[in-house]
Amino acid sequence: MEFDELQKIWDSQNQRPMYMINEDALHNRIHTKKAKASHITNASEWLLMVVNAGAGCVLFGLTASKAGSTIFMYLLAGWMLITALAVLVSRIRRLQRENRFDRSLVGELDHAIAMTTYQVRLSQLMRWNNLPIALLIIAGLLEGGKPLWFAFALVIFFILVNFASGWEHRFYQSRKLELETLQRKLQQG
């Protein structure tokens, strides 16, 4: 069979109704889903900013008002506020880059890869951010005279948090890899 014949088979469907649309259901789904469109990254950024800024401020206030507070708690509060600021700066830079991509497939893939790269970096940053937070909390507790088993329990907790963060990080990394594979397929002959 030559290509012209394949073309005729293809064109034959133009006269045939393929599907019927339930317009009410479509309208409902669009309105439900459209709010989720720029979703995960946006939510992660806001969550990180609010949690770090909030926790940093509360910790700073509590430490300052309590006699005999250790330097580690001040450092922890400062670290959390710096983290919130770093996420804010990243978010502003991400939003400034948003409109630089065209609507060709290459442009869309570039955009999707840039977004996933950003998510990979953000998740990596947050994963490593657990380390100084854990060290400062444990140092503060030990200096404040808390028992050793309590510090040990916290170490276990932070190991679990790190494991969960690693899962999230690998999720974004594999998505990035899939998009890069698509981009390579498109560029190859």
Next chain:
Amino acid sequence: MTESEQNNIFGKWLQQHKGQIFKVIRAYAATTMDQDDLFQEIMIQVWHSIPTFREESSVNTWVYRIALNTAIKWVGKEQKYAKSRESLDTVQAVLQEAKVPPDERLNWLYQEIHKLDEIDRSITLLLLDGFSYKEMASMLGITESNVGVKINRIKKQLIARSKQLNPYGI
């Protein structure tokens, strides 16, 4: 643009270009559930794209481009997270297959298209729907010569398969 204006344009585009969207859905999603899911995903992307449409291309090209871009990105995601999607029991189906007698030759062609990778599938659809090399290059963001190389390979592949296996008496 108000939401009501956006909804009016969306309704008009859907009526005029649903045929193109259906072809993309059938080429990229095999099961009824997947077709329904991909259709919703494309519709959401089309709805979002309305305020950014600058009339630099025809609406047909614009909608086709969004449908293909969404489908290509949907494929990888879909295979991986198929199990976690909402069940059809809990979601009202948006898309229903029309009750028409099946065209075996067309089914065979879609099966062959489905065997191609995501990128080649989009090029095949554009080729069969009469887009020029220049339009395809612009839609995909690659050079015309690269489009030419890919089309040459795809055509040879489809013709060879049609000669190898002819179960429907085409």
